[in-house]
Every structure is written in C-alpha cells, then in structure tokens.
Amino acid sequence: MYNLLIIIQIISAIVIIASVLMQPSKMDGFTNFVSGTTDTFFSRNKSKTRESMLAKVTIVFSIIFALVVIAQNLPTFVQK
Structure with missing residues (x-):
C-alpha cells in the first residue's frame, strides 16, 4: 500500500510540474492595465x-x- 502511495505521489508531482510549466505567463495583464483592455473571444x-x-x-x-x-504520514500520527 505504501509503495502505491509513493507511485501516485510521484505521478501527481510530475503532472503538477508539467501543468504549471505549460500555463501561459500573466505578465501581459500589466500591459493591458496601462493601455486599456481588449475584449476578445x-x-x-x-x-x-x-x-x-x-x-x-x-x-x-x-x-x-x-x-x-x-x-x-497518518500512521505516524496514530502511533503517538
């Protein structure tokens, strides 16, 4: 069971890293603030x-x- 949790943790960590890196930058929001916003589709x-x-x-x-x-970490909290 513990090994399955480690595998799930590694896979979810890789997916989180990839999804964060694939997101576009929010830096263009400041240029819209200065020059005005354009309403697009x-x-x-x-x-x-x-x-x-x-x-x-x-x-x-x-x-x-x-x-x-x-x-x-739940088993360590239960034992105390």
Whole structure:
C-alpha cells in the first residue's frame, strides 16, 4: 500500500510540474492595465480554453498530492 502511495505521489508531482510549466505567463495583464483592455473571444470564454483546463488539472492533482502526503504520514500520527 505504501509503495502505491509513493507511485501516485510521484505521478501527481510530475503532472503538477508539467501543468504549471505549460500555463501561459500573466505578465501581459500589466500591459493591458496601462493601455486599456481588449475584449476578445478567449477572454469572454475562459472556461473553455486550454488555460482554464490546465488550471483545473493543477488544482485536482494538487489536492491528490496533498491527500497522498497526509495518507502516508497518518500512521505516524496514530502511533503517538
């Protein structure tokens, strides 16, 4: 069981790293602040874009990672 948790933790860590690195930079937000915003199709439909999908994947795998870490350390808390 412990080995399965370690494998899940490694896979979720790799997915988190990849999804964070694939997300676009937020630096262009400051240029829109100075020059004004442009309303595009993608800015109105953010829930269907690749960026929102990567954000959701990051959140889900972060929760999985946290739960696995808690599950791995649970026996040490119970013994005390």
